[in-house]
Structure formats: structure tokens, C-alpha cells
Amino acid sequence: MPHMPQRPFRSIASVLIRRTIVLAVLCMLLVFGVQSWLLRAQHQKQFEMAINDVANTSVPLLAVALWDIETQAIAAQLQRIAQKPEIGYARLQAAGGQRFEAGNPALLAQGVSRQIVIPPPQPAQGAPALGVLELTGNPDYLWQGLRAEGLRILLGYSLLTAGICALMAFMLKQLLQKPLSTVAEFANDVCPRHLTTPLRLNRPPQAHSDEIDQLETGVIKLQTALQQHIHNLDDLVAERTEQLERLLEEIRHLSVTDGLTGTFNRRALQDRLPAEIDRAQRYGRALSVIFMDIDHFKQFNDTHGHALGDEVLRNAASHVSASLRHGVDWVARYGGEEFVVVLPETELDAAMATAQRLCRSLPEQPLESARMARPAGGSVPPLTISASFGVTAYRAGENTSALLARADALVYEAKSRGRQQVVGRA
Incomplete structure (x- = not known):
């Protein structure tokens, strides 16, 4: 019998659970990526809405403050604009050369900026703009949202994966691991003396059959065929033994019997x-x-x-x-x-x-x-x-x-x- 290399044992149930965990993690990463893309698009939309809100509410106030040259009102209005969570930095460049700003100026190189032209309070034909308002989005707001969403997805999917794996482990142990362990022990204990020992899985009755039932049925059929074959071999051996004994007796008889007369030799x-x-x-x-x-x-x-x-x-x-x-x-x-x-x-x-x-x-x-020589004109003498x-x-x-x-x-x-x-x- 060729030598089979000894490989480490790993149950099918543990392999399935590990693969389920890997698949769940991949799904979680995929969902997180999709959610991140959607969240970024949502934040971009919120930023545009914030700009529109500033244009509709704050720009008229800034126009009045610029017209009346009220620097404190301009600074206070820019501060309120920069405090919006979607906006990280606000800068106003007045037509007269003055500059007003609020927020974090370092975001100019990181975030997305939009410019809004501030018209006069009472626009007239050919009147110049009072200044340009530049608004920069707040990346920290986006990343905070992404972190919160990632934690929510990670926690939710971790709990879901743990629950699914626990349920699968229980079901696999009942439906797969115990029967397969019994089959493995049965296969390891198979020897010529126990070749016809029946395989008993002791599974609870169910309305349908599965691969384990087919395996049990196949083993039972194999054992029945082997038992019948062994029985036939026993009968064949007995028949051959009887024939051999007859032949040996015939040979013994021939060895001590004279072939011509039938007496002992x-x-x-x-x-x-x-x-x-x-x-x-x-x-x-x-x-x-x-x-x-x-x-x-x-x-x-x-x-x-x-x-x-x-x-x-x-x-x-x-x-x-x-x-x-x-x-x-x-x-x-x-x-x-x-x-x-x-x-x-x-x-x-x-x-x-x-x-x-x-x-x-x-x-x-x-x-x-009649084999005796027949004399001429006479009968065969006794x-x-x-x-x-x-x-x-x-x-x-x-x-x-x-x-x-x-x-x-x-x-x-x-x-x-x-x-x-x-x-x-x-």
C-alpha cells in the first residue's frame, strides 16, 4: 500500500465558518465603500445647499454692510457663515481693496471653494459689484461623517456576522460536523474483522434526505454487497475445498490402485x-x-x-x-x-x-x-x-x-x- 502523506486535520465546519467570516468582511468593506461614496456625494450636495443658503440669506446682509461700510457687521456676518458645519473658511474681498475672513485659512488648499459676487443693495444699470465672497468646504465634517458611518457599519456588520457565524456553527455542528465525525471515526476503525459493522449516524428523522443520508445509504449498500460477496466467497471456498478433497481422495486412490485391475498396486x-x-x-x-x-x-x-x-x-x-x-x-x-x-x-x-x-x-x-484367433470352420473355443x-x-x-x-x-x-x-x- 503506497504511503499517504499525513496532512493536518481541519473540520469542514471550521473551514465554512472561516470562509463565511472572510466573505462577511469583504461585504462589509464593499458596503463601506459604497456608503462612503454616497456620503461624500451627500456632503457635496449639502455644501452646495449651504452656499445657496448663504447666497439667499447672508449675501444681502453683506451687501448692506459693505454699502454702509460697517466692518464689524461684515466680520460678524462672515463669522456666522464660517460656523456652518459644511463651510470651513469664508473670505470676502471688497471692491475697495479690503479683505475680511473667518475660519481656517489652511483649508483653502484642501477643500472645495465656491465664489459668490456681492451686488449693491439697490442694483442699478452698470453699477459695479461690492465684492467677492469665497467659501471653502470643511473636509473635517466629511471625515467625521465617514468615521461615524464606518463605525456604524463595522459595529452592525460585526454583530450580524457574529450572529450568522454562531447560528451557522450550531447548525453545522448538528447537521454536518457530528455525522461527518461519526463517518470519519467509522472509516478510521474499518478493518477486516469489523468490515460488516453497520454505520449508525443516529440522526433525527426529517422530511427530506440530504448528502449525509445518501452517504449512509451508500455505506450500507457497500457493506451489504461486501457481506454478500464474503458469503459467496465462503460458499465458493467450501465448494472448492470439497472439490479439492475429492480430487485429493481420487489422487490418493489412484496412487494406491492398479490402473488395469482395480486392485491395490x-x-x-x-x-x-x-x-x-x-x-x-x-x-x-x-x-x-x-x-x-x-x-x-x-x-x-x-x-x-x-x-x-x-x-x-x-x-x-x-x-x-x-x-x-x-x-x-x-x-x-x-x-x-x-x-x-x-x-x-x-x-x-x-x-x-x-x-x-x-x-x-x-x-x-x-x-x-472375439479377439481370440478363430479356427477355420469352427467356433471360438472358451x-x-x-x-x-x-x-x-x-x-x-x-x-x-x-x-x-x-x-x-x-x-x-x-x-x-x-x-x-x-x-x-x-
Whole structure:
């Protein structure tokens, strides 16, 4: 599994709240900018209205004072004009060269100025103006308004943002953070042993479903599919195990069975006979062995062919197996036309009787076969087979090779006596 870099954890709810705060601050700055532009335009309009008011009310009074050359009245009137909040500085330049001023003269370089020509009190045709009144706006009044409006907007939006964030935090915790935390803990605890543990979010019932419900439904579907897949895998494993056991049993059976005759093979004889000897030695039980060799089998193969020879071996093995005690006695093909019959719990006399019975009954099993050479003008003669038998009993302390060697020697003795004989000796 590739290594995943470890990143710091940050909940979705906290990210949403932070982004909401940033968005609220940006909105507050935007509103403040718009409000500042509107407030500046409003103050400009108020300044123009103040100038119009001065032109309508103060200019006639100044005209009379200039006409009568009342300097104190002129100064008092300019002082009243400069005290207006919209006007920061007022200056009157009389036609006679006199200058009157009130307010802060430093505002001339900062504020917006307007000039008003003062006509005579009783204007006549061609009468010159009495002077020029110059009015300068008060920037401090504008900035005070902007500060007050900014504080109002900042306070209002801060309270609104705090309220929205608190409400969002509560709603996100209930609707998003708790379910997602449960899902995260569930995902962290997932392991093969707890793969089918159900996901329980325990959310209150609601009239509609959302993404969390879809996530819970998807996890449940995934777990159901995994559980079904695991169940199918268990069934498949059980089925494959059963097939494997059958195949192993078949292989084991084939490994100890002679493919031609269906009896035990020589390997099985080498495995099973020592166990029989050990049992007989341990419990003091009898054990006898019959060595059987089919007579003239090589000559038979040369005359009739190997295919018919194989059929003779199968029939002989089948007849011998059917004549034994089921589940007790057993027979193994030793090699070629030689067979070994193992008789547990059997004394030599009983083994001799069994061999005599097989010696008599084997020729009575004729083999009709169309594969035999058909003589001219005659029918296929019945085929009879015979065998020679060597019978012996287990001697205490004797091993497998010695027991089989004595039985094999007795078979050769039977053949030397003319075949189809039974020779037995303890």
C-alpha cells in the first residue's frame, strides 16, 4: 500500500465558518465603500445647499454692510457663515481693496471653494459689484461623517456576522460536523474483522434526505454487497475445498490402485503390509499371505495378444477380490501376472483353504472373447485360465521382504510341481 502523506486535520465546519467570516468582511468593506461614496456625494450636495443658503440669506446682509461700510457687521456676518458645519473658511474681498475672513485659512488648499459676487443693495444699470465672497468646504465634517458611518457599519456588520457565524456553527455542528465525525471515526476503525459493522449516524428523522443520508445509504449498500460477496466467497471456498478433497481422495486412490485391475498396486502393498505385520506382532494375531501367479501368461500374451491378456488379468483380479472377506482381506497386484492376497486374522490352515478354493474356481471362469484367433470352420473355443499359489503365515519378528520372499518361493515350488497347485508352509 503506497504511503499517504499525513496532512493536518481541519473540520469542514471550521473551514465554512472561516470562509463565511472572510466573505462577511469583504461585504462589509464593499458596503463601506459604497456608503462612503454616497456620503461624500451627500456632503457635496449639502455644501452646495449651504452656499445657496448663504447666497439667499447672508449675501444681502453683506451687501448692506459693505454699502454702509460697517466692518464689524461684515466680520460678524462672515463669522456666522464660517460656523456652518459644511463651510470651513469664508473670505470676502471688497471692491475697495479690503479683505475680511473667518475660519481656517489652511483649508483653502484642501477643500472645495465656491465664489459668490456681492451686488449693491439697490442694483442699478452698470453699477459695479461690492465684492467677492469665497467659501471653502470643511473636509473635517466629511471625515467625521465617514468615521461615524464606518463605525456604524463595522459595529452592525460585526454583530450580524457574529450572529450568522454562531447560528451557522450550531447548525453545522448538528447537521454536518457530528455525522461527518461519526463517518470519519467509522472509516478510521474499518478493518477486516469489523468490515460488516453497520454505520449508525443516529440522526433525527426529517422530511427530506440530504448528502449525509445518501452517504449512509451508500455505506450500507457497500457493506451489504461486501457481506454478500464474503458469503459467496465462503460458499465458493467450501465448494472448492470439497472439490479439492475429492480430487485429493481420487489422487490418493489412484496412487494406491492398479490402473488395469482395480486392485491395490505394489506401492500400496509396501505401505499397508507393514501395518498389518505391526498389528499382528503387537496384538499377537494371525496373519497369512497368498502369492498367486497366473500360469502360462507369457505364452498366452504371445498367442492371443496383450489386449486379451489385460482382460484375463482384470477377470482374475475381479474373481479373487469377490472371493475374499469384504473390508478384511485385500489383494494387490505385485507385478505382471503376480498378485498378493493378504488375509489378516487368518491362520495358515484357513489361508490354505482359501487358496485351494481360488485354485479350483479360477479355471471355472471361462472368458469368451472375439479377439481370440478363430479356427477355420469352427467356433471360438472358451478360454480358461489357471494359477499357482504359494501360502505362508507370518513369523514373529519377520519383516515384509522376508514374508513375501517365502511366499514367492512357495509359488515357484507350485509351478515346479506342474502348475495349478497350492503349496503352503508356515
